[in-house]
Amino acid sequence: MRFVADLHIHSKYSRACSRDCDLEHLTWYARRKGIALVGTGDFTHPAWYDHLRDTLVPAEPGVFRLNDALDRDVDRRLPPRLAGAPVRFMLSVEISTIYKRGDRTRKVHHLVYMPDLESAAEFNRRLAKIGNLGSDGRPILGLDSRDLLEITLECGGYLVPAHVWTPWFAVLGSKSGFDAIEDCYADLADHVFAIETGLSSDPEMNWRISGLDRYRLVSNSDAHSPPMLGREATLFDTDLDYYSVKRALETGEGHAGSLEFFPEEGKYHVDGHRKCDVRMEPKETIAHKGICPECAKPLTVGVLSRVEELADRDEGFRPEGAAGFRNLVPLPEIMSEIVGTGPKSKKVLAEIDKLTAALGPELEILRDVPVDDVEPHSPLLAEALTRLRRGEVIRDAGYDGEYGVIRVFEPGELDRRKASFSLFEVAAPTPPKATRPAPEPRPAPAPRPAAVPASKSVSATPHPVSVSLLDGLDPDQRAAAATTSGPLLIVAGPGTGKTRTLTHRIAHLVTDHGVPPEQCLAITFTRRAAEEMAERLEALVPAHAARLTIATFHSLGVLLLRELHDRVGLGADFGIADPDRRLEIALEITGDAKQAKRLIEERDERYLKALRALDLVDFDDLVTVPLALLADDPDLVDRYRDRFRWISVDEYQDVDEQQYRLLRLLAPADGNLTAIGDPDQAIYRFRGADVGFFLRFKHDFPTAREVHLTRNYRSSARVVAGALQVIEPTTLVPGRELRPMGEHGDARIGLHRAVSEQAEAVFVARTIERVIGGASFHALDSGRVVEDGTQGLGFSDFAVLYRTDRQSRALVEALTTSGLPFQKRSHDRLLDRPGVARIVRELTFTPGDTVADRVRAVAGDDHTAYELLKPLAAECGADFERFHTELSVGVEVDTLDPRADRVSLLTLHAAKGLEFPVVFVVGCEDGLLPLRWPGAPASEEETNEERRLLFVGMTRAQRHLFLSHSAARPPSPFLVPLKEIERIGDASPRRRRQGTQLSLL
Known part of the structure; x- marks a missing residue:
């Protein structure tokens, strides 16, 4: 049978992926798109593996289907024309290997496929000894690519290098890869028989390299949300099973080609710098010697240049027997251009619903449905498909992580407002050969509290309802x-x-x-x-x-x-002088650090004149x-x-x-x-x-x-109520009102009292493990049930907030002991100070360290560190107490890889503007929140601002909020107004420790 396969997707457990990436949504979209075989993605993630084991049932050899109950539920949500189409799943996962070989750091992504759950379980067992498989659906391993292939083969699977041209993370990428597939996999290279071309290249580009002739060229969506399924895909003409697909890739028999992006739409097609708004074709890059003309740094070399670099054939060459391909634009993108709203907008999705219900799956509409059949539903879409099938599109190439744009209409050809407001209305009567019937009005969906109100349907009436940009607002x-x-x-x-x-x-x-x-x-x-x-x-x-x-x-x-x-x-x-340059200029005038700082703060004419002279x-x-x-x-x-x-x-x-x-x-x-x-x-x-x-x-x-x-779309009703109770005594908004609108169930606020700061950190680590799926949340004494692993949460959905950077020490220890990935994210205000900038240069830092961490490490104890900071404060020209206050907010020196899916540790100040499904606010104690200095009573306004700080921290939470404090101090007076909270049982430390005086370090 001839079918479409998309074998590179991600689940809801992968970083930056939709929570709708579950098997039900994937099956629904596969039927809507016309895809018969879908990768499961992420089978190494423990919770997702369990979900696959519990939700899928065996079908043909080596592939699975949704169980009957869920399959019927999916079909109930589809129009009859799309229901019941066979959708099979093949066990797949994307693995990132980052390692040193020779004098280079290699960053290569791979797709791994397994024929059964038992093989996948053994593969997971082997990899669990190398890295943490629970932190991200696409785990990052410090493992050589050759060794990953060996483990794959020993477990009975096969491996395909993923998106091989992506500059940063691919076998042939310009930044981190190799010049040949064989170089990467060494003595086991003969076991690789297919490569994934990625979004920024198509087969025609790959045909220019004779060394790739031996590999079958496959394409997949790399979908991070179900609607992206099938944006690229592979065609097979075989039986629908694991072994037939593998054999087709090994031999070429039954490999029927691929469906492709126009490669210009990919994020790395040409060269450039996104931050500098610089984009270049390969010849321009060569002329600039690979250097950005704006910032004088090396350009990100894209796929087109990299292919040109390795090519040994002219453009247009096609190897004998090579499978064909077709370039397509996803149907929602075409409709987005026609309608004038985003491809994920309700208006576009409603039109896609109507089209697929009438004409069949999206990929069939793009490829096979006669334009004469499309024209009664949308004349503009019929014209767009005509152009698309002839390859007549306008290409605005992507570069340096920025997707390109493919359009089928010339700029100005469509009246955007008219298209947005009345595209599907019946045209005014003319003497046509035959008039088309008006489309049936589509009823608006039932409103949901958290949803943006649906646009009104357009009907064939003498006075159509107009649509405004304001229609989606409350x-x-x-x-x-x-x-x-x-x-x-x-x-x-x-x-x-x-x-x-x-x-x-x-x-x-x-x-x-x-x-x-x-x-x-x-x-x-x-x-x-x-x-x-x-x-x-x-x-x-x-x-x-x-x-x-x-x-x-x-x-x-x-x-x-x-x-x-x-x-x-x-x-x-x-130019703009950085803090060190400022101090250097002022020192040249005064010769004294204190006086130099005074010149800068007072905006002394001599200092300003010296700046201008330079x-x-x-x-x-x-x-x-x-x-x-x-x-x-x-x-x-x-x-x-x-x-x-x-x-x-x-x-x-x-x-x-x-x-x-x-x-x-x-x-x-x-x-x-x-x-x-x-x-x-x-x-x-x-x-x-x-x-x-x-x-x-x-x-x-x-x-x-x-x-x-006044409508809060972020947080649960209990979180909103609790935050209002905290801020009410000193609110600056008379009649302060917030109404929860989000769909977060009956999530509540948990309050935990720990016996010590260390026990409090252990409570945080254990709760994260339970909510993420490490253990059942039923074990908590509060009785509040949080389902394990079924909420679509990753580690990046968790944030632990604290008032002073000093509090992070216990949290780091507890999270490290638990094996949970984390990153410290802090305020960076102090990095503007010359003295701190000097410390940053002179001390040795590890990822996530703050200035406070390193000074404390060098000093050996808090008292000595306190003394070391006095001259630093003087060098910065700061009042020491204020300097200490700022330092307590923290200075993050080195950030962790942003691709990592990790729990965020950050100060309350640094949390402003962010939001997380689950938030912990630790240290809710009198003396920490509000922060109190010994011998220096706080003013009323200072205390009020501390209360506002807790208000900010609480309202970062979307679903669950946990407040905690240790028994070392009285609880924060800000907690007194809280009414509807659940007390969660104490967490006991492994050993009791004597309390020590808190230092802001």
Whole structure:
């Protein structure tokens, strides 16, 4: 039989994968796509293996199917035309090996296939001795590729090198691989008979390399969510079983080709630097000698260049007997282009539902269904398929991790608004040869509390219902986004869709009210937040996004200074001095470290003059200099007010005095300034932030409208209620309201009292193990049941929050003992200080170390470390107590590999802006939270900010929140208002230890 196979997918236990990656969803999408054989993915993950064993039943030799009950349930959710198609599963897993061979570090990914569960179990047993299989569905092993192949063969399976051209993690990749498959697998290379070409190459590119002729070229989706299934796939003409597929790959008989991306759509097709917005074809890369013209660093060399480097044949060569292929664009992407909304939008998905119900599976629609049959359902889709099948597409190549874009219509060919609003309406009557019947109206799905309201269906009526960018917003968000002029204050509680509201408002202004994109300025506080905002606006208004200005305060300052550089004696390409360079310049003036620091802090004219002489500014200049220029020139103020007529500021509660003054100059009292934030999340007073500016917004802008976002989509009802109880005594939002909207069940807040700090850490480690599936959560004394391994949780879904970096020591020990992967993520404010930067250079660090860790390690004990930090504080020009406070927030020196799926250890300050399904807040004790200094009573405002810090920490939790404290101190007074909590039994340490005085180190 002829069938489609997709044998590289991931489960919900892999990092960055959808929680819908379960067998039911995969079966549903396989039938919808028209795929008969699917890899299981991730069979090395213990919980997923158990799920496979419990959920699948044997079918043909070496393949499995969903059990009858689940299979029937899947079919009930499919239209009759798609139900009942055979879907089989073959045991598969992707393994990452990172190891040294010779003088190079090798990073190679592999696909491993097994014929039965017993073979897979033996394979898992062998690999469990090498690495932690429970931390990620795609485990990372310190194992040579050749040795992985040997273990695979000994267990009865076979191995296929995965996405062989990917620059960073592939056998032939430009950054970490080999020049030939044989070089990688050494004496066992003859046992490799197929390779996966990956998304950024197609067979025609691989045919240029004669050394690959002996391998069958296969393609798979590498799907991280079920809708991505089949975006690439392999065709077979064999019996539907493991052994027939393997034989086809070994001999070529029955290997019928592949379905491919246009390779330009892959993330690494051409060369470039995404951060620098530099993209190059191979010839350009050669001309630039592989160096980025923006940052002067080596470019990421993509697949096209790498193929060119290894090719020994001309383009267009086809080996005799090579299987064919077809380039396709996924149907949701085509419909997205036609409809004008994202490929995952409800409108696109609704149209795909209708098309597949009427015409059959997606891949059949793309390849085989006559366009005449498609045309009555969507004339534009019929035209798109005609072009696609002729290969007439517009290709915008991907590079350096950025997916390319394939379009079938020329820019401007489709009226985006008209396509978005009325694509499937009946055309106005004309004298046609025959009129087409109007499509039946599709009823809107029943609303769910956490869901965005579904778009209204379009029916053939004289006055069709129009669709707006605001339709997907809740009433509060819509009220805010629909305010198109004048000052606006949006009080956005945690998890209420702050960024969504802000980006939809900007998109609404541009598309529905004709506001020129160039007149829109959006300001936030971190580059990460700015990038997220830019990505969302690109999806909402792709035709206008590039002309919007989205910046941090400091990147805005750079923009202004680039334009006004001549007014302050700077060249157009001025540099920004880092902390060490600043100190070096000041030292040249004074010769004394203390005086040099004073020059910098006081913005001494001699220091500033020396900076300018070197064509430099420092970090503080990026706000202060544009502020000074504007303050002294009313005409300049008018110029920028006219340029940026619509200004939006995110996290307004975090502005400091200089930023506030800059905004007041840019935005007139009656101007279009939108400020969004939450004063109850103001926690950065030590940075200079002043929540008072948020509180006086209505005074500064008397005509301002105020809108409150009160629907929390992040956290469970109990978490929301508990957070409100904690903040209520000192809330800065009169009538503070948060209404939980998320579907998180009846998750509650657990409170644990440990006998010591070490026992508290053990409690955290054991609870993570149980929730992730290491043991049943029924064992907890609270009686609260959390199912083991069935919630779609990975280690990255867990966060452990603490007030001081010192608290992480016990957690690191407990998690290491338990074998759980973790990473310490901390605030980086102190890295701006010259003395700390020097310490970072001079001390030896291991991944996750902080400055505090290393100073403590060098000192040998806390008291000596305390004394060592005194001169460091002096060198930094900081008050010692304040310096200690900042240090308690932590300084992470080296980050762990971001691909790792690990529990996050981070301070409460560093958790701001993040969210996790499961959150632990440890050290909820009087003296830690609120933090109290011996002999230095805290002010009322300091204590109130500590309460806000706990509020921020609690509202990071989506499903489950655990608060804990040790018996060494009284519990935090902030816990007193909590009403509906569950006490969880004490965790006992292995041995009792004497309590020691806490040090912020």
